[in-house]
Structures are given as structure tokens and as C-alpha cells.
Amino acid sequence: MSYDAILLASFGGPEGQDDVIPFLKNVTRGKGIPEERLEEVAVHYRHHGGVSPINQQNRELKVALEAELATRGIDLPVYWGNRNWDPYFTDALRELHADGKRDVLVIVTSAYTSYSGVKQYHEDFERALDETGLRDEVRLSRIREFFDHPGFVAPFVEGVRSVLDDLADAANTHVMFVTHSIPTAAATESGPEYGEGGAYEAQHLAVAEAIMRGVGSAAPHSLVYQSRSGNPATPWLEPDINDAIEQLDGVDGLVIVPIGFVSDHMEVIWDLDNEAMETATAKGIRAIRVPTPGIHPAYVTGLVDLLLERINDVPDSERPHETALGPWPDHPSQGAALTSAVTNTR
Known part of the structure; x- marks a missing residue:
């Protein structure tokens, strides 16, 4: 049509x-x-x-x-x-x-x-x-x-590569891919055939791997979540980025990659640029956030x-x-x- x-x-x-x-x-x-x-x-x-x-x-x-x-x-x-x-x-x-x-x-x-x-x-x-x-x-x-179109993935590849270069003097660098947390039940519903995290989690994990391949880096990396809300008794996808940063051991460089977001809106500039950065600083880790695709x-x-x-x-x-x-x-x-x-x- x-x-x-x-x-x-x-x-x-x-x-x-x-x-x-x-x-x-x-x-x-x-x-x-x-x-x-x-x-x-x-x-x-x-x-x-x-x-x-x-x-x-x-x-x-x-x-x-x-x-x-x-x-x-x-x-x-x-x-x-x-x-x-x-x-x-x-x-x-x-x-x-x-x-x-x-x-x-x-x-x-x-x-x-x-x-x-x-x-x-x-x-x-x-x-x-x-x-x-x-x-x-x-x-x-x-x-x-x-989520896995080259036009969406390429800006993150470019950003991760640039930040890894900026953190080249760090002895141990970790790459954290971060997205918005959602209730676990809702995640499963997005595609039960992919397991408890559904298509939502599977897509993010796959994109994280694609970005690391594109960068050509063997740095350790993980998928974490942010901005959960609602009833504390309701299970949501974890770990929260701040909890994950707290658990890092022997890491002095951190790349934060907001792959769940297309632009630097409020959850990015508050939850990542404010709260996550404060957590990293308190932990003695130099953290740099990769830009979102934007324009x-x-x-x-x-x-x-x-x-x-x-x-x-x-x-x-x-x-x-x-x-x-x-x-x-x-x-x-x-x-x-x-x-x-x-x-x-x-």
C-alpha cells in the first residue's frame, strides 16, 4: 500500500x-x-x-x-x-x-x-x-x-569504543548495558519462549553482544536495570544498576551504556548521570556514560x-x-x- x-x-x-x-x-x-x-x-x-x-x-x-x-x-x-x-x-x-x-x-x-x-x-x-x-x-x-537495526546499534558501538579509549589508563574496566526495568511478569509476557525475561530481556542481551562484537572488545560486560517503580513486593527485572555497581570488585573504570533509550530523557539524565554516577564515585570508580542515539x-x-x-x-x-x-x-x-x-x- x-x-x-x-x-x-x-x-x-x-x-x-x-x-x-x-x-x-x-x-x-x-x-x-x-x-x-x-x-x-x-x-x-x-x-x-x-x-x-x-x-x-x-x-x-x-x-x-x-x-x-x-x-x-x-x-x-x-x-x-x-x-x-x-x-x-x-x-x-x-x-x-x-x-x-x-x-x-x-x-x-x-x-x-x-x-x-x-x-x-x-x-x-x-x-x-x-x-x-x-x-x-x-x-x-x-x-x-x-532494537538490532544497524542504525540503532552503530551509535552505541561508536560511543563504547570512544569511552573505552578514554578509560584506557584504567587497570580493569567493566561495561554495563542498562535499560528500564519492568515487572518480571510483563517481561515474560513479551515472549515466554525466551524464558522468564521474555523477548524484552533477550533483545537487550543480544544487542549488548552485538555492540561488543562491533567494538571488538573483550572487556567484561553485563546487563543491568534502572528506574523501577510501583509496589516493592512486585518482582521486577534485576539487578538495579546501583546495586550492580556496588558489587563490582577490583574495577576502576566503568562504561555505562543506556541501550534501552533512544535519547537523553529524564531517566537517563537523572538515574544515570546523577544517581549511578554518585554510586560509582563513592565506590572509587571512574564512570563515563555513552550517549544515546539522539539525532x-x-x-x-x-x-x-x-x-x-x-x-x-x-x-x-x-x-x-x-x-x-x-x-x-x-x-x-x-x-x-x-x-x-x-x-x-x-
């Missing part, structure tokens, strides 16, 4: 002190999170003036995508919508519909398979189609998860390559992937009179 627009779909974030609590209420709606817990998290945002960097990063990514599309002669406008803050998905759908757009390719700024990264976005799209009354007029087709040219080029995969219906055998898990399959389209009830996490 043909497409006439692109939707950049992301998480969203507050852009002022008055936005912080309303934003956090949007994020935690229906989860029973007490007000006092929201106030604890709000401190992270208030420390930065109540502004999450994620919205500006998406503005920059939108501009970079538009430039790359123009360079390749691809005449598709890029719209932007968020799950939890302005501009919302409903705003984006109304805007593109008013512009006469009907068949939309969607880039979700989440590279891995999980409820929050896949199924929840699909549910949000379904809700937005219903709320706008555009279910029979707009079709949304999301590109595949791109790295390889990442932007890779996203456009992924769009073209869907546009041209490229067969799996020709789709690039850096791990044995890929290429991950495409998602079914939603809306435009299609039956698209989402019943699983893929």
Missing part, C-alpha cells in the same frame, strides 16, 4: 513546573500510584525547571527526519504526537486528517518489545482513533521494533531505512539486523475500517 504521511510517536514530557504533576498523573493513570510517590518523582523534573528534555529531542529528531527524507527525495510530511503530553496523539491525528492525510507510517520511539513499548502504544492509537472519530478514515501502520546520523538514516522497508514491503531476508533475533516482524495496521484489536505484546 502507499503512504502519505509519517507520525513520530513518543512518550511526552512536561515543559514547565505547572506541568509536572498533571503529566505524572497522565503517566500513572489507572495504576493506583499514591500522590506522595508522584511528588518524589516530581523532584527529578523540578530539578531541571520542570522541563523534560524529551520534547525538544523529538522536535530535533523530527527536523532531522524531514531533512533526511528530503535528501532522498521522499515527499512525506512528518507529524508528531505523544502519549502523555502535548501534542497528544489525538492532536496529531486531527492535524494530519485536516491536511488530507489518510495512510500513515508510524515511528514509535521505543526500540524493544514490551507492554509499554508496543501494546500500550497500540491501545493508545486505538483510543485516539475512537476519540477523534477517525477510525474509518485514517490508517496507522507502525514500523517494526528496531546521530546513523540513527536518523536507519529510521528512514525502516520506513522504506514498510513502504516497499521488503522481504525479511533482505531486512538488516545485527542479532540472530531479528528482523522483528512488522505490526498490523490500525484504523481505516481494519479489524485491529491488539491481543498480544508483539
